[in-house]
Amino acid sequence: MTYPYYKKLFDGKEMPYAFIDLDILKENTKQLLIRSHNKKVRLATKSIRCRSILDTLFKESDQIQGLMCFTAPEAIWLSKQGYDDLLIAYPTVHPNHLEAVAKEVKKGKRIYLMTDLPEHLQRINAAGTKMDVCLPVCLDLDMSSKFPGLHFGVHRSSVASVDGCKRYLSALNDCPNVALKGVMGYEAQIAGLGDNVRGQSLKNSVVRRLKAKSLKEITKRREAVVALVKAEGHTLDFVNGGGTGSLETTTKEDWVTEVTIGSGFYTSTLFDSYLKFRHLPAAVYAIEVVRIPDEDIYTCLGGGYVASGMPGTDKAPSVYLPEGASLTKNEMAGEVQTPVVYKGSEGLHIGDPVFMRHSKAGELCERFNQLYLISKGKILDEVDTYRGEGKCFL
Numbered sequence: 208m209t210y211p212y213y214k215k216l217f218d219g220k221e222m223p224y225a226f227i228d229l230d231i232l233k234e235n236t237k238q239l240l241i242r243s244h245n246k247k248v249r250l251a252t253k254s255i256r257c258r259s260i261l262d263t264l265f266k267e268s269d270q271i272q273g274l275m276c277f278t279a280p281e282a283i284w285l286s287k288q289g290y291d292d293l294l295i296a297y298p299t300v301h302p303n304h305l306e307a308v309a310k311e312v313k314k315g316k317r318i319y320l321m322t323d324l325p326e327h328l329q330r331i332n333a334a335g336t337k338m339d340v341c342l343p344v345c346l347d348l349d350m351s352s353k354f355p356g357l358h359f360g361v362h363r364s365s366v367a368s369v370d371g372c373k374r375y376l377s378a379l380n381d382c383p384n385v386a387l388k389g390v391m392g393y394e395a396q397i398a399g400l401g402d403n404v405r406g407q408s409l410k411n412s413v414v415r416r417l418k419a420k421s422l423k424e425i426t427k428r429r430e431a432v433v434a435l436v437k438a439e440g441h442t443l444d445f446v447n448g449g450g451t452g453s454l455e456t457t458t459k460e461d462w463v464t465e466v467t468i469g470s471g472f473y474t475s476t477l478f479d480s481y482l483k484f485r486h487l488p489a490a491v492y493a494i495e496v497v498r499i500p501d502e503d504i505y506t507c508l509g510g511g512y513v514a515s516g517m518p519g520t521d522k523a524p525s526v527y528l529p530e531g532a533s534l535t536k537n538e539m540a541g542e543v544q545t546p547v548v549y550k551g552s553e554g555l556h557i558g559d560p561v562f563m564r565h566s567k568a569g570e571l572c573e574r575f576n577q578l579y580l581i582s583k584g585k586i587l588d589e590v591d592t593y594r595g596e597g598k599c600f601l
């Protein structure tokens with residue numbers, strides 16, 4: 208895409224605004240589904256945070272089924288809007304939230320709660336007993352690798368082995384109002400860690416070697432845990448794995464029934480740096496040039512939408528268009544002012560847009576109430592984000 212294309216399309220619109228390029232979203236979806244092979248795809252709502260886009264993606268292909276939510280209040284809200292097959296990816300522990308989930312399950316909705324500790328199971332069992340319903344849960348299997356002096360992965364689940372799974376299953380036996388219906392293993396160190404970062408060739412080669420080493424053991428771990436769960440008589444609705452960055456490897460595991468995808472649809476900048484794939488930027492925001500303090504410096508209003516995670520320049524937004532424009536090292540993208548260095552030929556003036564990309568996909572939607580939807584040179588619609596619907600979950 209080019210600077211003049213987007214500039215003309217949004218001529219006269221007030222800034223800042225954010226948009227989804229539906230033509231690019233379609234192309235990304237096509238490529239992501241190819242990368243998913245024959246696995247069912249569950250949408251990671253945290254990386255999308257807009258119901259209209261979720262609906263668009265469901266319409267794209269039958270391969271896309273089910274949502275991976277990030278909190279119980281979100282899953283309950285979506286359930287009430289008519290969505291079903293909702294996996295809450297992180298533990299829910301407040302009794303009010305658990306009872307609200309139980310109410311939806313009692314109505315016949317499929318909402319899976321994430322668990323790994325006996326305390327999770329006990330709290331869910333208490334809510335299930337109170338509401339007189341059996342609640343479906345998913346076991347979160349830790350997929351990190353422990354190398355000498357290095358924890359390669361994330362700190363989430365306490366169940367990291369077959370023995371750990373045995374202890375979990377024994378705690379489950381004491382919870383008659385809980386049914387184990389899913390297993391999830393999210394290999395964050397493969398799916399969420401770039402291995403082709405520009406200017407870091409040495410680090411990239413280390414990361415690639417660590418990924419290869421980790422993969423050897425975690426695939427066996429997931430296979431063994433799934434086999435144990437099944438041998439113990441639990442009938443699973445799904446075995447979930449992966450994310451945008453791991454589709455090539457997660458889909459190789461026969462015992463995995465579905466993969467999760469979120470960030471790849473919008474393709475925020477953190478997903479530009481993988482060796483195995485390259486998707487295109489579909490989610491963009493525009494900020495307005497309001498000052499020209501020096502030659503080749505164009506200072507814009509706002510723009511500093513920094514992503515969560517370990518602070519670093521990779522969490523800052525990036526200038527997308529005009530091509531060749533960049534942030535300054537000292538100021539980067541600011542709360543109220545963002546200076547952009549540009550020496551190219553587009554001829555930036557006061558009131559012109561500068562197009563930016565967020566580093567993380569869904570967090571962009573926490574900064575905007577609406578998204579423009581565009582296709583083939585036209586604005587087709589303006590739709591609410593979660594925020595625009597008055598919803599702020601995390």
Ligand SMILES: Cc1ncc(COP(=O)(O)O)c(C=O)c1O
Binds near residue numbers: 251398449452
């Ligand atoms: C449990 C879980 N599964 C899958 C994903 C992958 O999501 P995405 O495709 O947005 O990277 C994540 C991301 O953090 C996650 O936490």
